[in-house]
Amino acid sequence: MFYQIYEWSHAAMRPYRALADATKLFYSNPLNPLSLTPFGRSAAAAAELFERTTRRYAKPAFGLETTVVDWKKVPVTEEVVWKKPFCDLIHFQRDLPAGRRPDPKLLIVAPMSGHYATLLRGTVDALMPYAEVYITDWTDARMVPLADGRFDLDDYIDYIIEMLHHLGPDTHVIGVCQPSVPVLAAVALMEARDDPMAPSTMTLMGGPIDTRRNPTAVNKLAEEKGIDWFRDNVIMKVPWPEPGFMRDVYPGFLQLSGFMSMNLDRHITAHKDFFRHLVKNDGDSAVKHREFYDEYLAVMDLTAEFYLQTVDTVFVRHDLPKGKMMHRGTPVDPAAIRNTALLTVEGENDDISGIGQTRAAQDLCVNIPDDYRVHYMQPAVGHYGVFNGSRFRAEIVPRIVDFITSYGKAGRKQTETRIVKASKAKA
Template sequence: MFYQLYELNYAAVQPMRAYADAVKLLYSNPLNPVSHTPFGRSVAAAAELFERTTRRYAKPTFGLTKTVVDWKTVAVKEEVVWSRPFCNLIRFERDLPAARRADPKLLIVAPMSGHYATLLRGTVEAMLPYADVYITDWTDARMVPLAEGKFDLDDYIDYVVDMFHELGPDTHVMAVCQPSVPVLAAVAVMEAKGDRFAPATMTLMGGPVDTRRNPTAVNVLAKEKGLGWFRDNVIMPVPWPVPGFAREVYPGFLQLSGFMGMNLDRHITAHKEFFMHLVKNDGDGAEKHRDFYDEYLAVMDLTAEFYLQTVDTVFIRHALPKGEMKHRGVTVDPKAIRNVALLTIEGENDDISGIGQTEAAHGLCSNIPPEMHVHYMQPAVGHYGVFNGSRFRAEIVPRIADFIASYGRGARAATTPKTKTAKHQ
């Protein structure tokens, strides 16, 4: 009933939101003399703040229409190249000369943990000058009809394997946060079968490979509560008349509550500052707030089976590092990975995936040749800074680009790459 109550409250506040929107338009209209006074701007700011805090945010767009390749600005076009009920694979096709040498194919596996793939807009934008970029665009579970069947962790791994087959050989993969475990598992499954479509390199960024190392508040919560608590308290059926009616999900609004609760003081302060920016007519400050929260507050539901299996496998049983994780009944063995170069990246101040949790992948993939192991810890960034922001663009992206170029199938015989020095930084 909780999901239904949420929907009822959202519907009940619609008239008030419409009224607040009208008030904002009235008191921000330049033809209204009051709009040029502190009182008028205060009324408009309060109305906008109310409307934004009670709004349901739609899925954002990537909006990437151009990039710079070989010091020239080129057009970028989004294209869905592979589609399944729970995911689309988007290619960011760059308008490059046909005779130009092809860049490496990079599959970015976005987190399926509440936010849309557009959270990695900055990641995609930063990699476009270096690679032919593809990204997983996961579907909001509440929009998938029950007739399409279930979607669990095994299905997630199958999807990743299918994408590698779709993209073909000499593909590189980057897993950001949550998908680090299923991507590592998918590569292990492929290597165990001798699959020639296994990726050339695998980059894991801020992922919970082994949450026993430096456990964060998220890890401790999962361990303390146990799987039964999550099943009883956060799993709910999608209400009518949404397309996914009756599907059991972990609702996005609950996930968002958890996100906000972890740093509640920071979010309260941000909204207070937003109000003051509006009153002072500081357009730049207000626009930065809108841009961030339009993305941050847009959330999606996860299927119950995927969420519960992930919590149990990754955070409670630590199945992968213990050698107990299974895919379709077969044990996942990272030691089967022999031909895929591995780069792990962590943030010094990451409060979601603690230091060492991602680096643990190197110990699990012990049969990868030593020269194909690279680890880098980025100083002075938190979880978000591992895959976005100025330090990501300036210090992490060049390392990833160099790593991919150095360990592509055609470059295996090359000299030791510069990226290797990152192990000691």
């Protein structure tokens, strides 16, 4: 019922948002002399701020139309190459010259934690010059009819395995934040059965592999409340007339409320500054605010079974680091990983996945050779900075590119040759 009330409140605000839009147009029209006055700019700014804080934000577009490859700008086309009810696999097809040596295939597994995959727009943009980039575009659960069935953590792992099979051998996979656990589980399951499609490298970034290490406020909340509290308080049914009517979900607006409450002062200040920028006619700052919040405030629902299984497995019981995680009755054993190289990346100021939580994967994957594993901690960045921003582009991307190049099919042969030569020299 709470979800329905939330929908009704949005519907009730539509006439007021329309009035706010009209007010903004009136006071910002260059033909209106008041638009040049502080009063006019203040009225337009207040109207826009009201409209933006009461609207529902639609799924943003990636909007990546070009990239630079070999110092030349080339067109980019989005193409859905694999499709299931709860996910599309998008390929950012670059228009490259015929006969050019192919770049590595890179699967980015985006978080399914309330925001859309477009949150990783900057990640994709930074990696496209060096790789054939694919990304998981998870579907808003409230848009999936009940007839399409359930989707839980086991299904999530199956999706990853199916996508790796679709992309073929010598693929590289990156798990950003929440997907770190299912990505590690998928690779472990594939290696355990000697699957030839197991990825050449696995990069885990800011992920909750072992939340007992340096626990954050998010981790402590899950342990304190327990899974029954989440089941009783945050699971709701999708209201009519959405396609997923009556599906049990964890609503995106609840996840967004939780994220914003962690840094509420910062968000309030940002909106105050936005108002001031509009009044001062500081267009550049206002545009940056719109771009960030158009993305940040666009949220999606998660299926109840996926959300509850993830919370219980990862944050409450810590099944993976304890060696107790199961996938459809089969144990998930990271020690089975022998051939996939591992890179873990953390942020010094990460308040979502604390320092050490991602690095825990290095301790679990005991049978990966030392020469095939790398850990990197990026100074002076928080959670978002692990996969986006200037430091990500300048300091983390080169490490990822070097890693996947070194441990791809061709690079691995060169590495093994160097190791053999070094061993012989020591002998």
